[in-house]
Structures are given as C-alpha cells and as structure tokens.
Amino acid sequence: MEAPLSTAPSPLPDPRPAPADPPNLPRRNTLAAPARRDAVGTDFDGFTAAVADIRRHLPPDRRGRVAGHLPASSQAGPDRFAVLLPQVLLHPARAAHPPARAPSPSSSTRTRPHPWRGNSLRVCLMASARSSLSRDRRRAELREFLRSRRARVSPADVGMPEGGRRRTPGLRREEVAVLSGVGVSWYTWLEQGRDITVSEEVIDAIARALLLNAAERGHLYRLAGLNPPRDVPAPAVPTSPELRRLLDSWLPRPGYVRDRHWNFTAVNDMAREVFGYGETDHNCLVSFFTNTRYRALHRHWAETAPQVAAGFRADAAHYPDDPEFDRIAGDLAAVSPEFAELWARHDVAEHTSAVKAVDHATTGTLVFDATLLPLPEHPGHHLILHNPRPGTDTQQRLEELMRRRSVVVAHPG
Template structure:
C-alpha cells in the first residue's frame, strides 16, 4: 500500500486491534474445536487461544491487538483469519487494516445468475443490458439486447461474437474503430489472471479463425473498459446511439453488468420505444 501519515497509521492500527477483539469475542472454544477448562470470566476466545490456533506467539498476537508497530505477513494474516473464522470480506478488511493489499477474491466459475440480477436486466428494458463474466462469456442478456444487438441463442461470448459474427459486424456502425479498443480491453482483463487456461484457449481459438483479431492481439495494446458510446445500425429503427457503462458485480468477482442508455439528442430513446421487443435467434 502507499505511504500514509503517521496519524493515519496509528488510527488504522487501533482499528485493527478493535476488529480483532470483536472477531475473537464472537467465538467460543467449542466453535473452533477447543475444550473448555474451568470457568471463563469473559466471553469469546482468549488471546492465547487465538495465538495457538494461528501458530503465532502469544506476545506477538497481543502486540498486534494493542496496535503496536509490528508487521504481519500475508501468511500470518491468513492464519489469523482462519483461526477467527473470517469470511471473505472480513479477511479483506483484515488485510487493509494491517496495511497490506487484499488478495484477489476467488472467482466463482459456475455460479448461477441470481433472480435479483435477472430482474435488474429485465427492469432496464426497453434499454439493452448484458451480464458477462471475466472471460467475456455472456451470462445473461435482456430482450432489448437481443432485439437491438441481435444476440441469439448461439452467441456465448462477447469477443467471439464481435470478431466472427457478420451480422454483429454489419450492425456495428464503427466496427473498425472499435476493434482495437475491444482487444486492448480484453488483454487488460486477461492480465489480472496470468496463466488462466481459459484466456489462453479463447485467444488461441479466436486467432485461428480471425486474422484481424490475431493481428490486433499481437500489438499488445492494453486498455480498460470504460464508459463508451456504441452506435448500432438497426434494420427497423435505423441508427441507434447508446452510452455504455460497465458496472462490477461486487459479490461475483469478474462479473460485469453493461448498461446501455440512449444517448441524449439522438432520438434513440423514441425509436427504441417503438421497436417491437421480439426475441431474435441468431442464425446457426
């Protein structure tokens, strides 16, 4: 983490001590598989019990709770988090209070799209909305996205559709200008998990069928997905212009919700309202 003023450091260490004491107080020896010996005057685990469970010295752990000027490694913090039965957000909070960057949360690969997220996608209609994962696989789209962008049942990955679907390319008013930005954003996402075999597979498979993608990937340009304008040529509604905003789904690391809002002054909102909301099926 970056350097901080001495007063902020003291405050952070004080908060660390309070946090550890509250996590310790909510547990009993029975919760962690320890036998209870004699009467206990205070609820929760004792400091020495936490130290034993975490495999650290009692004095060192006491100093940590007291906010002393000591350093804790990631391995020790993980051991303390395990001893105190911390969940993911608590573990990340422990790291921050100890002055370390939290590790990246584990990715839930096969998690189902929740009813709340599906309701949000549907409620965004008649504006398009798309939910994708870290590999740009399409997890869910609303009917407006199917109608406006032409996403169908055979479309499973945003990147693959972008480079291999003639229908999608014809509908994208500025495909050539957008393509380098799309590849740069995908490379930036892939860099967060180096060695991920799924990223390697996608790049290899797409390079084999799209020379344009292979050429852009070889440039090693990197960019981050951000708020952008998307222009679509629709066969019935004409030219449609959207402001696209990607939002991270915090309880599913790697998931992003892309919301498309009609760009003011383009007439898109009026044309979108008149467009029939029919479910399109992409050609095989």
C-alpha cells in the same frame, strides 16, 4: 579256467507292459459352456481389451503373459478365446503346454476352487467384451454423427463469414469449437471418438453450435454416454434473480452480464434484438469478431475492434494463472484474421464506458452510452447497461421497436 560265478542276483523281468507314449490328445476345457459363436462376435481387439481388464483384477501370481498365447488366425473363433484365456489367466506357467489330462485330486488334497475358476470367468470375459464392443460402436457413431451435423451447417447459418474457399462443406472444427466455447484440440478429440469426459453444459453448447433439434440433441447426449435431461438445463454460470430482474426492468434498453472471460451469463431481449445476438453467441469477444450480423450493425466496428482486443488483454493480465484467456484468444485467432493481427500488437486498454452506434434494419440508427459496472458479489463479473445517448431519438425508437415486438414494458422510474 571257468569264470567265477557272480554273487549278485539276476534282475527279474518286469511283467508289466512298457508304457506307451501318451497320445496327442486335444486340449480339454472344463470351464467353457457350449459353443456360442455369436455371443461375443469376431472382434478380437475388443476381446483382448476385455482380457486386460480381467488381468488387472487378478492376484499378481495369476497374471500371466497373454501375448503369445492368443490364436493368430481369425478362424479360431471367439469360443477359442474362452477356452484358452482361462488357462492363461489362472495358470500362466502351464498355458503354453497344458497337461493332456488333469489329475483327479483326492479328497485329502482337494482345495477350495479359485474365485475366478468355473463358468463365472467365461461370463465375466464375455460381459467385458460386450461392454468394450458397445463402447467402441458408440464412439464410432458419435464420430460420424458430429461430422455429418457439422457438414450440414454453413457459416452463414450461424452468422460467421465464409472465410475463403473450403475443401469440405459445412463448418470447420475450429469454428465449431469457438461457437461451443471449448478448445479446438478437445473438440477434435471428441469428434475422433477418443475416450474423453464430457459434461452436460458442453454437450448443450455443441448442440446449439450445430443447430441440433430436440431429437438430435437427445441422440448426442446418449452417444456421449449421458442421459438427456428432461427439463431445460440451467445455465452453466447461474445469475442471481436480482440481476435478472434488473435486466428485465431495464427494458426497452439493452443490458447483459458477462463474467471475467467475457462469457454472457444473462442477456435481456432488447440486447439480442439490437446487437443481433443469437443462441450461438456465448462470448462477447467471440461475437464481436465472428458474428457477421453484429459486425454489419455496428457503425464503427473497425475503429472499435482494436480497443476491444486491448481490453480483453488488460482483463487477462488480472488473472495470470488462468489459462482460459489464452485458450479463448488462441481459438479466436485461428478463425478471425482481424483478431489475430490485433492480438499480436499486445496493446492494453481499460474502459468503464463507451459509445455504441448501431444501424438497426427496422428502426434506423441507435446510439448508446455503455457503462460497465463491476459486481462485487461475483468477482470478475460486470453488468453492462446501454442508455440512449442524450440529443438522439434512440429512446423513442427503442419503444417503437418494443411495440412492434408486441411486448408491453413499463418504463422503470
């Protein structure tokens, strides 16, 4: 029996040729400009940091995973970043497998281009990379500059004791921090090139501690990202003109003003001459324990040291919420064993007057009655005036010292 005929029509052959497999075309980039391998450099870490900056400004739906899409080989070159990163940032879903040929949108489906598309994204990436690389180079130069200047200055140059055997020449980081009036950890971070904020006052203090000249000081300003001041900067804690006139009129007798942390805010010329204060002396407590010249001049230094440490602790008790006292004491204890031992006793003493005897190299022994006067207009500040002790020839020797300095001063009153 013959098989029944099928009623379904037979399929007609397709005259079109079977589609061929798409060739492995290279990824095309219509965003990148002609290759310029020297435009960014070969610092891939800096470029990656620039990409992170760009991603923070993209909409949330455009922030793709950059990790896994960056070339692992340094042979890819910087322009390979410029080709691939726009795809990662703008189309994170298609970044790993971009289409071989982008479809040509019709006029009806054409949309406004994304603001990050086009050559502007590549220019922004390259500019961010340049900024990152410039910042890294500046920090590296700052690190090497501070280390070289610190190694050039000996403890004797700034009036500090040697402090035993040293593994490297120059000052220690702790000593520079104490001389500059900043924390040891903070100065260490600065010298390591970390991204921290610095002020002009701090840069000036470091420049004085490292004995930098005008050119080196300006160079330090630029490495820290600051513009060097054209004029002499004002003191960190300004002193009123009335107080300065009072100190000048007190000559030829020593006098100075200190704040609640015992920082000098104003010192007259005779105080510098008699007590040996220099440009690196910024704090009365620190100078007492670290200035070798002052220590040599002070006749009763060992007997006075416990009272000085106890007085600073008493002043600190008035400001329990102020961490600056602990910082000053901690930094000073790190470089002065004498202060560390006295500070550990926790002795407390308050003084409004004292007797100071100084063995000056030129004029001989000078004996003063020192009086601490509080300044109500500046809470925590004190005016310290030194008056020649009666029964001594200190006043005559001070006047003789002034004449030798070729300074003519009219005695007040």
